[in-house]
Amino acid sequence: MTTNSDCIFCKIKNGEIPSAIVYEDDDVYAFLDLSQVTKGHTLVIPKQHTKNIYETDETIASKLFARVPKIANAIKETFQPIGINILSNNEEAAGQSVFHLHLHLIPRYDQEDGFR
Numbered sequence: 876m877t878t879n880s881d882c883i884f885c886k887i888k889n890g891e892i893p894s895a896i897v898y899e900d901d902d903v904y905a906f907l908d909l910s911q912v913t914k915g916h917t918l919v920i921p922k923q924h925t926k927n928i929y930e931t932d933e934t935i936a937s938k939l940f941a942r943v944p945k946i947a948n949a950i951k952e953t954f955q956p957i958g959i960n961i962l963s964n965n966e967e968a969a970g971q972s973v974f975h976l977h978l979h980l981i982p983r984y985d986q987e988d989g990f991r
C-alpha cells in the first residue's frame with residue numbers, strides 16, 4: 876500500500892499518529908475528525924495514498940465508496956443521528972486542507988439536541 880511519508884493521513888492510517896478509529900479493513904480507514912462539526916463527524920480514507928478525486932483511479936474510488944453504507948450505518952448505530960451529510964473537498968479552492976483523499980461523514984441531529 877503506497878504511503879506518502881509527509882502525509883498526515885498516511886501517518887494516521889499507519890498508526891504513527893493516534894486516531895479514534897471508526898472502521899478499518901484492508902483498503903479503507905475511518906476515524907473521527909479532530910474538529911467535530913457534529914458528534915460522530917468521521918473521515919473515510921483509502922489506505923492507498925491519493926491526493927484527491929482528480930488523481931484517484933476507479934479501483935480506489937470503488938473500494939472507498941463501497942464501504943460508505945457500512946460506515947454510515949455504524950455511525951447511526953453509535954451516535955443515533957437522524958441524517959448524515961457525505962462530502963469531499965478537492966483542491967484548495969474547494970477547502971481541501973489535507974491532501975489525501977477523504978470523505979467527510981457528518982451526522983445530523985435534531986436541532987433541539989444542540990447539534991445540527
Ligand code: 5GP
Pocket residue numbers: 883892894895906907908909910918963964970971972973974
Ligand atoms: P479538508 O479541509 O481537507 O476537507 O479536511 C481535513 C480535515 O482533517 C479537517 O476537518 C481537520 O479537522 C481534519 N484533521 C486534520 N488533522 C487531523 C488529525 O491529525 N487528526 C484527525 N483526526 N483529523 C485531522
Ligand code: ZN
Pocket residue numbers: 878879882883884885886923924925974975
Ligand atoms: Zn496519504
